[in-house]
Amino acid sequence: MMSRTFNNTQPIYLQMIRRICRQVVRGELKAGDKLPSVREMAVQNGVNPNTVQRVYTELERLAIAETRRGLGSFITEDEERLKQLREDLKNEQIDTFIKDMSETGFSAEEIVEGVRQKLLITKAGRV
Amino acid sequence: MMSRTFNNTQPIYLQMIRRICRQVVRGELKAGDKLPSVREMAVQNGVNPNTVQRVYTELERLAIAETRRGLGSFITEDEERLKQLREDLKNEQIDTFIKDMSETGFSAEEIVEGVRQKLLITKAGRV
Amino acid sequence: MMSRTFNNTQPIYLQMIRRICRQVVRGELKAGDKLPSVREMAVQNGVNPNTVQRVYTELERLAIAETRRGLGSFITEDEERLKQLREDLKNEQIDTFIKDMSETGFSAEEIVEGVRQKLLITKAGRV
Amino acid sequence: MMSRTFNNTQPIYLQMIRRICRQVVRGELKAGDKLPSVREMAVQNGVNPNTVQRVYTELERLAIAETRRGLGSFITEDEERLKQLREDLKNEQIDTFIKDMSETGFSAEEIVEGVRQKLLITKAGRV
DNA sequence: GTGGTCTAGACCACC
DNA sequence: GTGGTCTAGACCACG
Numbered sequence: 001m002m003s004r005t006f007n008n009t010q011p012i013y014l015q016m017i018r019r020i021c022r023q024v025v026r027g028e029l030k031a032g033d034k035l036p037s038v039r040e041m042a043v044q045n046g047v048n049p050n051t052v053q054r055v056y057t058e059l060e061r062l063a064i065a066e067t068r069r070g071l072g073s074f075i076t077e078d079e080e081r082l083k084q085l086r087e088d089l090k091n092e093q094i095d096t097f098i099k100d101m102s103e104t105g106f107s108a109e110e111i112v113e114g115v116r117q118k119l120l121i122t123k124a125g126r127v
Numbered sequence: 128m129m130s131r132t133f134n135n136t137q138p139i140y141l142q143m144i145r146r147i148c149r150q151v152v153r154g155e156l157k158a159g160d161k162l163p164s165v166r167e168m169a170v171q172n173g174v175n176p177n178t179v180q181r182v183y184t185e186l187e188r189l190a191i192a193e194t195r196r197g198l199g200s201f202i203t204e205d206e207e208r209l210k211q212l213r214e215d216l217k218n219e220q221i222d223t224f225i226k227d228m229s230e231t232g233f234s235a236e237e238i239v240e241g242v243r244q245k246l247l248i249t250k251a252g253r254v
Numbered sequence: 255m256m257s258r259t260f261n262n263t264q265p266i267y268l269q270m271i272r273r274i275c276r277q278v279v280r281g282e283l284k285a286g287d288k289l290p291s292v293r294e295m296a297v298q299n300g301v302n303p304n305t306v307q308r309v310y311t312e313l314e315r316l317a318i319a320e321t322r323r324g325l326g327s328f329i330t331e332d333e334e335r336l337k338q339l340r341e342d343l344k345n346e347q348i349d350t351f352i353k354d355m356s357e358t359g360f361s362a363e364e365i366v367e368g369v370r371q372k373l374l375i376t377k378a379g380r381v
Numbered sequence: 382m383m384s385r386t387f388n389n390t391q392p393i394y395l396q397m398i399r400r401i402c403r404q405v406v407r408g409e410l411k412a413g414d415k416l417p418s419v420r421e422m423a424v425q426n427g428v429n430p431n432t433v434q435r436v437y438t439e440l441e442r443l444a445i446a447e448t449r450r451g452l453g454s455f456i457t458e459d460e461e462r463l464k465q466l467r468e469d470l471k472n473e474q475i476d477t478f479i480k481d482m483s484e485t486g487f488s489a490e491e492i493v494e495g496v497r498q499k500l501l502i503t504k505a506g507r508v
Numbered sequence: 509g510t511g512g513t514c515t516a517g518a519c520c521a522c523c
Numbered sequence: 524g525t526g527g528t529c530t531a532g533a534c535c536a537c538g
Binding site: 349373 | 402403406407408467470471474475476478479481482484485486487489491492493495496497499500503
Binding site for chain 4: 522523
């Protein structure tokens with residue numbers, strides 16, 4: 001009755017927004033691509049249409065998608081905006097991470113080294 | 128009426144837990160140290176005693192503090208647990224970060240390099 | 255003013271947790287069943303909503319129930335977990351009992367025999 | 382600074398009472414034996430003298446110990462009472478156990494069998 | 509309507 | 524005085 005694709009720690013609509021942003025950054029969604037209709041997206045995700053509506057509205061506010069009355073929602077054709085989104089997400093995530101680590105008391109060396117080692121392992125291993 | 132030490136994006140009790148954990152990791156709170164009484168901590172932070180109560184209960188569940196009825200709450204004397212806490216926080220934060228970055232489509236190189244550069248800048252600059 | 259379903263020797267929230275666990279073990283609550291809403295459960299038991307909230311939170315931590323924001327709380331659909339709960343409760347109760355009896359100085363024979371006889375009587379008698 | 386002989390789930394004074402009762406039942410404390418003075422017992426256990434006082438008072442109320450002004454506290458010389466104590470504890474513990482198990486939905490067979498098996502194991506094993 | 513959080517204030521057992 | 528629990532009632536984000 002309800003998809004377990006989402007966790008409870010964060011609002012579903014935020015998780016959906018993030019997922020779409022990532023699909024854009026990874027190129028799975030391209031400029032001008034049509035997004036599923038609100039209803040379709042809702043049933044696909046086992047989610048309330050209100051929730052999807054909120055997602056699309058928010059994406060519009062972020063200038064990532066635009067809604068054309070009677071036609072549906074589309075990824076913006078402003079490629080510049082999409083490149084910018086990539087950088088925004090990158091900076092945002094890195095800044096948050098560094099701030100968290102610093103406040104917890106880890107040194108710059110520990111941070112860089114920790115990240116480097118984790119990536120070596122995961123690369124050597126599975127992902 | 129209420130100290131603005133906290134932001135609205137996350138429950139106060141979680142912010143307090145995190146703050147105490149960080150104080151422990153940074154050595155500002157040591158094994159065996161007494162935490163302020165529930166009421167004291169409450170007034171210090173302009174927060175309701177129930178909120179502090181919840182914080183202390185949770186810290187006890189995490190085996191970071193223990194509570195002695197009628198005496199107060201204390202940082203655990205299990206130094207091993209405190210060392211472990213440091214590693215736990217480190218791993219947790221790094222893992223989350225890497226997972227987020229990977230899912231957003233950034234390569235290992237981009238991740239390490241991004242972190243390294245940000246740290247050079249902040250070191251050269253303010254922090 | 256307050257239903258006397260509960261006794262004073264143990265916190266109400268613990269008594270409610272235990273009651274729900276037992277309903278699950280006895281099959282009165284099945285995987286996926288919806289629990290009453292926080293408010294509903296509160297009035298049903300003549301108890302404050304906060305108390306019920308705590309119960310549901312704890313049940314979630316025990317992986318016995320899960321909560322879907324805006325939808326309600328449900329018994330987990332992980333049937334395996336529910337079977338495990340039965341065994342957990344069984345072992346826990348037996349272990350505690352045996353530990354108590356041993357520490358009080360009763361021999362294994364006395365324990366088994368004592369239990370056996372009590373059960374014969376109660377079976378012959380009322381229960 | 383404080384002995385960790387006690388847990389937080391139950392009042393210390395009740396834990397001390399139970400411990401003394403058990404020592405009596407197991408014969409480690411015999412009729413007429415002198416109990417340590419309040420002060421002595423307090424320091425031995427890293428506990429507040431008030432707490433010990435409460436223990437002795439309660440033991441007196443249970444007719445297990447008696448206090449002689451200026452002399453100290455002693456286990457009662459009423460051997461009959463001590464035998465009775467043994468039976469009381471036995472019955473009490475068994476009844477509580479059976480009631481718990483029944484309410485959780487376990488059958489008489491399951492209860493007896495569960496206890497029997499656990500005892501075989503622990504006997505074969507360490508204890 | 510649903511759960512999540514928080515405040516205000518109370519009472520209790522315990523040390 | 525200290526923690527533990529509970530009530531009463533409120534507000535918010537979410538679905």
